[in-house]
Amino acid sequence: MYKISEIVQILHPNRTFITDPNSLVQHLFYDSRKIVQADNGVFFALQKSRDGHHYIKEAYDKGVRNFVLQLDEEQEQLFPDANLIWVTDSLESMQVLAAYHRQKFSFPVIGITGSNGKTIVKEWLYQLMSPEYKIYRSPKSYNSQLGVALSLWGLSDQYNLAIIEAGISEKGEMVKLENMIKPTIGLLTNVGVAHKAGFESKAEKIYEKINLFKDVETMIFPNRYVEDIQLPYRPRKFSWGYDEGLSLEVYSLKQVDDKFTVATLFYGGRTFAVEVPFVDKGNIENAINCVAVMLRFGYEREVIASRIKELQPVAMRLELKKGKKNSSIIDDSYSNDLDALQIALEFLNQQGQHPRKILILSDLPGVSLTDEKSLSKLKRLLSEYRLDRLILIGEILTQVADQFAVPSVSYASTTAFLDDIRSLQFEDSTVLLKGGREFHFERISRLLVAKSHDTVLEINLNAMENNLNVYRQLLPKHVKLMSMVKAFSYGSGSFEIANLLQFNRVDYLTVAFADEGVDLRGAGITLPIVVMSPDENTFESIVQYNLEPEIYSFRVLSSFLNYLKGKGISSFPIHIKVDTGMHRLGFMPDEVDKLITELNSSAILQVKSAFSHLASAGNKEDNTFTQQQIDLLDQFTRRLEEGLGYSFLRHIAATSGIELWPQAYFDMVRLGIGLYGIDVERHDLPLREVSSLKTNVTQIKHLAAGETVGYNRHGVLHRDSKTATIKIGYADGYDRRFGNGVGKMMVNGQLVPTIGDICMDMCMLDVTDIEVAEEDEVIVYPDIKLAAKAIGTIPYELLTSISQRVKRVYFYE
Ligand SMILES: *Cc1c(COP(=O)(O)O)cnc(C)c1O
Numbered sequence: 001m002y003k004i005s006e007i008v009q010i011l012h013p014n015r016t017f018i019t020d021p022n023s024l025v026q027h028l029f030y031d032s033r034k035i036v037q038a039d040n041g042v043f044f045a046l047q048k049s050r051d052g053h054h055y056i057k058e059a060y061d062k063g064v065r066n067f068v069l070q071l072d073e074e075q076e077q078l079f080p081d082a083n084l085i086w087v088t089d090s091l092e093s094m095q096v097l098a099a100y101h102r103q104k105f106s107f108p109v110i111g112i113t114g115s116n117g118k119t120i121v122k123e124w125l126y127q128l129m130s131p132e133y134k135i136y137r138s139p140k141s142y143n144s145q146l147g148v149a150l151s152l153w154g155l156s157d158q159y160n161l162a163i164i165e166a167g168i169s170e171k172g173e174m175v176k177l178e179n180m181i182k183p184t185i186g187l188l189t190n191v192g193v194a195h196k197a198g199f200e201s202k203a204e205k206i207y208e209k210i211n212l213f214k215d216v217e218t219m220i221f222p223n224r225y226v227e228d229i230q231l232p233y234r235p236r237k238f239s240w241g242y243d244e245g246l247s248l249e250v251y252s253l254k255q256v257d258d259k260f261t262v263a264t265l266f267y268g269g270r271t272f273a274v275e276v277p278f279v280d281k282g283n284i285e286n287a288i289n290c291v292a293v294m295l296r297f298g299y300e301r302e303v304i305a306s307r308i309k310e311l312q313p314v315a316m317r318l319e320l321k322k323g324k325k326n327s328s329i330i331d332d333s334y335s336n337d338l339d340a341l342q343i344a345l346e347f348l349n350q351q352g353q354h355p356r357k358i359l360i361l362s363d364l365p366g367v368s369l370t371d372e373k374s375l376s377k378l379k380r381l382l383s384e385y386r387l388d389r390l391i392l393i394g395e396i397l398t399q400v401a402d403q404f405a406v407p408s409v410s411y412a413s414t415t416a417f418l419d420d421i422r423s424l425q426f427e428d429s430t431v432l433l434k435g436g437r438e439f440h441f442e443r444i445s446r447l448l449v450a451k452s453h454d455t456v457l458e459i460n461l462n463a464m465e466n467n468l469n470v471y472r473q474l475l476p477k478h479v480k481l482m483s484m485v486k487a488f489s490y491g492s493g494s495f496e497i498a499n500l501l502q503f504n505r506v507d508y509l510t511v512a513f514a515d516e517g518v519d520l521r522g523a524g525i526t527l528p529i530v531v532m533s534p535d536e537n538t539f540e541s542i543v544q545y546n547l548e549p550e551i552y553s554f555r556v557l558s559s560f561l562n563y564l565k566g567k568g569i570s571s572f573p574i575h576i577k578v579d580t581g582m583h584r585l586g587f588m589p590d591e592v593d594k595l596i597t598e599l600n601s602s603a604i605l606q607v608k609s610a611f612s613h614l615a616s617a618g619n620k621e622d623n624t625f626t627q628q629q630i631d632l633l634d635q636f637t638r639r640l641e642e643g644l645g646y647s648f649l650r651h652i653a654a655t656s657g658i659e660l661w662p663q664a665y666f667d668m669v670r671l672g673i674g675l676y677g678i679d680v681e682r683h684d685l686p687l688r689e690v691s692s693l694k695t696n697v698t699q700i701k702h703l704a705a706g707e708t709v710g711y712n713r714h715g716v717l718h719r720d721s722k723t724a725t726i727k728i729g730y731a732d733g734y735d736r737r738f739g740n741g742v743g744k745m746m747v748n749g750q751l752v753p754t755i756g757d758i759c760m761d762m763c764m765l766d767v768t769d770i771e772v773a774e775e776d777e778v779i780v781y782p783d784i785k786l787a788a789k790a791i792g793t794i795p796y797e798l799l800t801s802i803s804q805r806v807k808r809v810y811f812y813e
Contacts, residue, residue: 001026001040004066004083010100011068011093017076017084023066028094028153029059030146033503034346036384038063044090045069046146049469050505051477052090068093091145098149099180105155105162110293111183111216113166113174113209115192117286118143122163123314124290128307129297133161139339140316141813143167148177154339158373166212169686171199174211186213186235187293188221190285203229220292222285240292248292255279258773263288272301275309287311312437318347320461320496320810321449325427328353329448336436337366338377345385347812348432350503352524353495355428356388360444362414362435363394375400382406391424393417393439414439421447450807455695455728455780457802459492459810461500463688467675468504470685471658479665480649482508484672486516486532491799492676492691493808495523502527510670514538517547528608530575539563543572548608552577552585557598564604571606576640580612580632580652581625592636596643609649610637614664618656618681630664656680678784678795693780693802697724697747700767700774708756709764714740715756721768724752726778729761733801734780737791739763744790746782747772 002010005021027041032055035041043059045052045067053071057078060067066083069075070090075082087093102109110125112118119141126135136159138151143165151164166177191206199205206225213219216235223241231237240248251264251271261276261284276287287308294304315333323329328351332344341364348357359382367374382390383405390408392401393416401410409424411417414435426448433448435441472481483506484490489497498509498520510530511517517529518541534542534549536559542549543564551557551574564572576595579586587595599605612633616622630652637650650666655674657664659681673680677689701723709715709723724747728734734743741753745765755766765778781787784795 004042004085007042007066007097008085010097011085011087013068013085013087013093014072015086017082019081019083020065021083023083025066028097028150029064030094031055032058032062033350035059035062035064036349037380038065042066042068044094045071046091046094048091048146049472091149094149095145095176095180098152099182102152102155102180102182105157105159107160107162108184109162109164109181110185110187111164111166111178111181111212112187112189113168113212114187114189115205117189117282117289118165118167119316120283120314121187121189121286121289122165123316124286124311125163125293127310127312128290128294128304129161134159135161135163137163138165139343141165141167145173145176148180152180168208171204171208174208178212178214181212183212183216185293185296186210186216186219186221187289188213188219188225189289190222190282191225218296220289220296222289238292238296240288248288248295250288253284258771263291265291267295267301270301272305274305277309277311278313316813317811318344318813320351320812321445322807323426323431323448324450326354327426327428327448328430329445330430330432331441331445331449332432332434333441336362336364336434338364338374338381341378341434342381344432344434345381348430349385350499351430352499352502354430356430357386358389358391358426358429358431359387360391360393360417360431360433360435360441361397362392362439362441363396365436367396369396369399375403379404388429391417393435414441414443418443418447454698455693455732456807456809457492458692458694459496459808460688460690460692460813461810462813463677463690464497464500464675465504466686466688467677467690468501468506468671470687471655471669471671471674474658474662475665475669478667480507480668482506482510482530482651482668482670483675484510484654484670485520486510486512487800488516488804490673490676490796491802493810494519495525496808496810498525498527499523506671507668514541514545514547517542518545521545521547528573534560536563543567543569548573548575550575550577550585551605552579552587554587554591554594554598557595561598561602561604565602570603572604573608574605576607576610578610578612578633578636580629580636582613582615582629584613586612587636589632589636592639593643596640599644607640607644607646607648609651609668610640611649611651611668611670612636614652614654614657614661617653617661617664626661626664630661633666659685673796676799689784691799693728693806695726695728695778695780697767697772697774697776697778698727698762699725700772701725710739710756711759712757715764717755719768721755721766722772723755724765724767724772724778725762726765727762728780729759729763731760731803732806733798733803734758734763735791735793735798735801738787741766742790743787744782746779747776751782 001024004023024040025042029035029041029043030046041064043064060079068085068090072086122137126137136155142151164181168174214233218236218238220238223239223246239246242250249266254262261279262273264273276284291304318332321329367378387406390406392410398410401408433441483501485498502525508528512532514531517531530548532550577586579588614626617626633652641647649668651668653664653669655672658669677687679685679687703721705717705719707717730736736758739754739758743754744751750770752765752767755764788795788798
């Protein structure tokens, strides 16, 4: 803990307003939504995609009294009992504080960077070296400018080794990370191809990354990445690879039974073998990186071999699944410690779809009966996140169950719990499962999760937040954002997505039909919701559920007015659709005066926005037309505002408009497909793919040349072949036109074509040229844009066609 007066000294602020110099600081906050317990915290108002200064009040209301601010505004009167510290750059100040904290510890700090494998190697080193060291490690993949600062803040004298991840996306970033982390040992993991944005070449990327190793004692790295590179620094080098003369030489890698790999290594004059329990290249490289680190720490070769053999896959995901009886299940298989528990509880806290929240928790390795500190931290966590019920599993938690301030039941083992599961109620709840590996919570998950077949659509919620922020950054501050969640959120889900958007404070949601809006209201969505196609039968739900209809013609206007008449309603929110050239729905430009007259004839309706839709924003040759649409909306809405005597929001740009037409932003934009990571026009935006349709190989067949595959015998084999049958067909939304080689899927990193006609629930792949086993994972659309093109359609159609019987799984990394 630091006194705020110390922090003032560390930060050299521009100005301060200190009411209590002795106020203690233990927690760093940067997101007001995540504050549940404000004591001993300091809130940093960061200017990221959203401006943290807007949330000072919210943090203050939650009880925070220490603030680091960047905008030099007079806030003393608003927060007279707070400590206020004004700095030039609040993120930089947080980094300064983290760096200061880091310098207090003299134990070794391993700094890990690379494009892939950072988190896995970090978790593995933790598994491998925990018997000897008390290891602190960055939580999850906290490796950004902010993530590293937060990671370092967790260092304390209860540890004697730290492993910190560093990740960068553009030039100049690593120097800042190095300044904070000051690693004593550096490790470079796999370096992949250059990112879309940020770097011109792989070499440039490596140069940037190795800035992390400026002051290390030893730098550990696979030689192949650094071969052609002159290291600007002179640390001790610990290189490994196939060449002679490296610190650690790989003599051979031999794969056994598709199950594990025997690596024969040479180090310090002796040959030794380690059995790596993986067969894929990436994990073998990750494992040898771990061997190198252990050798550097002086581990015996025998100890290394015996531990590498026991490496466990690292699950970094937190998955949100649909449960039975109107419940949702959060499955978190990430490491089982108190920090990870807190992250999972935060996620649970964000879920608004069910009234009750339940945690099922197993014994944690870090919490013993005698360890007062950890036990009290656990108690604090469990009381902060308002749980409705706590289910404890394991000998240790059972003994302390009565000490938690939440209604709880406890069981000595997972089996004992499962025997009793019928007596417990999980309806209308969100259930967080957090269990150690040896407690096998997958048995619980299997019982609670709704059944469906093997094909799943995985939705990456981090990626979606990333994309939202990418588009937000293109917008000037005053422009609002409406998110289009029609068609089951472009196929990816309903309340799960809406909930994420609401949490991320978009301004409006839009659905196609009233039913979709009613469902969202039922799931706790309180944002304004626009219904694009209201019809007479749904007016009642529109009013009852506070939905806002789009009015596009005099017919709809008068029938809605008729419906509302005599109900005592006034100023009901509506949105006026204007046809500026799309010629789908909307009032024509010359109808504006008549519209004004009708709207002014009563006070029943209030125009919240008037908008139009660009027909061809992505086509350069139509630029004049697009500009004309923009001008028409401008004229129409000016006239409408004049006529009505009040103002409303104006909007016309969807994703392609956001990307290419800043002059079309008006007061709001409507983000659709871009949220799902499909860049429509520009290719320089750092978007991430959100959804991935996956299935498994059900059966493999070896067939002779001349045989045929599937209906109508269309799949003719011209050579001896191997086929894989997978459980996805046109009833799942896999278009029949993908048959006979038009569709290509990804199996074990290789593209393979379909063979024969697509069946209703299944189809077949030609896997003759690749290594594949039954149950291997299949990625159905490795490149959704190419896939769409292959059958003459667009990604929108492929996404929205994925049938509802395909299970959606949402995850956070
Ligand atoms: C679907 C839709 C959008 C979103 O379009 P994208 O191209 O997916 O961004 C915006 N406005 C209206 C009226 C729409 O129907």
